[in-house]
Amino acid sequence: MFIAPLVLPLLTPVVGLGYLVQERRWRRLSQCSVLAFLGLASQTLLVMAAAKLSAVKALLVLLLSRCVMEIPYLHINIFQHIGLPMYDKNNKPPRLHLMANGALNLTRTWLLDLNFGHSLINCHTEHHLFPQLSDNMCLKIKPAVQEYLQRYGLPYHEKDYTERLNYFIKNYKDLMVKMPPITEFVGIQ
Incomplete structure (x- = not known):
């Protein structure tokens, strides 16, 4: 309830893309991959510019903020x-x-x-x-x-x-x- 949500930001795209591979939906897989990459890249660049961080540190900040907010997000959906x-x-x-x-x-x-x-x-x-x-x-x-x-x-x-x-x-x-x-x-x- 408090630990599992921390891995959701890492698991969600992997599970989603894995499902598309399993279903052999190649066009949708490429669309999702491109959009996910563009979204992550744009957010990383935004954090890099706003906080003056390196790319690795900006990615870590994004990951940590998503992990922290996954806990209440999961709770809210259940509650x-x-x-x-x-x-x-x-x-x-x-x-x-x-x-x-x-x-x-x-x-x-x-x-x-x-x-x-x-x-x-x-x-x-x-x-x-x-x-x-x-x-x-x-x-x-x-x-x-x-x-x-x-x-x-x-x-x-x-x-x-x-x-x-x-x-x-x-x-x-x-x-x-x-x-x-x-x-x-x-x-x-």
């Missing part, structure tokens, strides 16, 4: 879904109820908002209801969505990051160890 009524296989609610029960907003924190945006942090329920909306639009419709759900007796889940972290640590065994494989939930939405 906002696992343990909510949406995943109850025997008592799954209808679609609107499913979306109201299937996502949780975290209270605003400038660091999380800056790194991940409103749709992932404090407007996650709105993002699930209206996935095509931008971060700014999700933020604008948030009061209306909250009022609508509450008016019709539907839940509007909102918790603090540290509250969810404590809940998750306290209930880790029930939420992660005893749960069936994710393949049993595929298609539940």
